[in-house]
Amino acid sequence: MLSEFANKMQGQYTLEDLTTLETIEDILAFQTFNSQIALDLGCLIVQKSQRYPEEVAVMIKREADGVNIFQYVADSKAQRNIDFAMRKRLAVLASGHSSLWPLVHRVVTGEGELVAEALPVGGAFPIKVDGHIVATLAVSGLHKGMDFQIIVDSLREYLQVSVPDFRGPLV
Numbered sequence: 001m002l003s004e005f006a007n008k009m010q011g012q013y014t015l016e017d018l019t020t021l022e023t024i025e026d027i028l029a030f031q032t033f034n035s036q037i038a039l040d041l042g043c044l045i046v047q048k049s050q051r052y053p054e055e056v057a058v059m060i061k062r063e064a065d066g067v068n069i070f071q072y073v074a075d076s077k078a079q080r081n082i083d084f085a086m087r088k089r090l091a092v093l094a095s096g097h098s099s100l101w102p103l104v105h106r107v108v109t110g111e112g113e114l115v116a117e118a119l120p121v122g123g124a125f126p127i128k129v130d131g132h133i134v135a136t137l138a139v140s141g142l143h144k145g146m147d148f149q150i151i152v153d154s155l156r157e158y159l160q161v162s163v164p165d166f167r168g169p170l171v
Contacts, residue, residue, distance in 0.1 A: 003106070003113075005103050005106075005120055005121070005171070006103060006106040006107050009103060009107050009169070009171070010107060011107075012107065012168065012169050013103075013104045013107040013108050013168045013169075014108065014168070015108055016167075017104050017108070017166065017167065017168035018101075018104050018105055018108045018109075020164050020165075020166050020167070020168075021097065021098060021100065021101050021104055021166060022097070022101075023163070023164055024098075024152060024163045024164065024166065025097060025098060025101075025125075025126065025128070027159075027161055027162075027163045028125070028152070028155040028156065028159060028161070028163060029128045029129070029131075030127060030128065030129050030134075030159070031129065032129060033127050033129050033134050033135055035062075035069045035070075038060040038062075038069040038070040038135065039069075039070055040158070041060065041070070041137070041154065041155070041158050042058050042060055042070035042071075042072060044154050044157065044158055045058050045072075045137075045139060045150060045151070045154045046058060046072050048150055048153060048154055049074075049139075049141075049142070049150060052142055052146060052150075054141050054142050054143055055074030055075065055076045055077055055141055056072070056074055056077065056081075056139055056140065056141040056142060056147075056150070057071075057072065057073045057074065057077045057081035057082055057084075057085055057139070057140045057141055058070065058071065058072045058085075058137075058138070058139050059071050059082065059085045059086075059089075059136075059137075059138045059139075060127070060135055060136070060137050060138075061089065061135060061136050061138075062134065062135050063093075063133055063134060063135055063136060064134065069135070074141065077140070077141050081140040081141050082140070084119060084123070084140040085123070085124065085138035085139065085140045086138070087117055087118060087119035088118075088119045088121065088123045088124030088138050088140070088147075089124050089136045089138050090115060090117055090118035090119070091118040091119055091120045091121075091124060092124045092125065092126050092133070092136050092138075093133070093136065094115055094118050095112070096126065096133065097126065098122070098124065098125045098126065098148070099118075099119065099120060099121060099122060099123055099124035099125070099138075099148075100120070100121060100122040100123075100145075100148055100170070100171070101120075102118070102120040103120040103121065103171070104168060106120075121145070121147075121171045122145045122147050122148025122149070122151075122170050122171060123138060123139050123140055123147030123148055123151070124136055124137065124138040124139075124151075125137045125138075125148075125151045125152075125155070137151060137155075139151055144170060145169070145170020145171050146170070148166075148170050149170060152166070
């Protein structure tokens with residue numbers, strides 16, 4: 001799947017895009033993360049999603065034991081959206097980066113592969129503490145790459161930090 005997406009996106013990402021993604025991830029790291037933070041962050045994402053015409057499914061999974069510590073599925077969403085979120089999560093776990101990173105990395109460097117089930121598009125993000133992934137955050141349901149954007153906007157607001165804008169195409 002990564003090769004297929006990368007072929008379609010050939011020439012649309014730059015090394016600067018890849019570096020920007022990595023910078024965003026570094027800035028959006030946590031000092032600590034727990035279930036209360038997951039609840040607050042998840043509710044913030046749900047609140048922000050109301051600005052969009054589409055509804056969302058949001059999932060935050062604690063990676064130490066695989067427990068969903070936050071999950072919201074809007075009335076118009078279904079298991080299909082949870083499945084997309086899970087596949088995006090697999091891209092995070094396989095790469096150690098956001099689910100968009102493997103696609104940008106492959107287009108820019110020509111290197112990298114993922115497990116077949118992983119979905120290398122925007123919409124899942126590693127929650128890191130001290131450089132280690134402690135949870136994954138995944139959103140499904142928005143169009144045109146806005147799953148990625150709502151995650152970044154929500155993390156930025158929650159952590160009260162500034163991050164550079166990702167200028168590459170969002171998928």
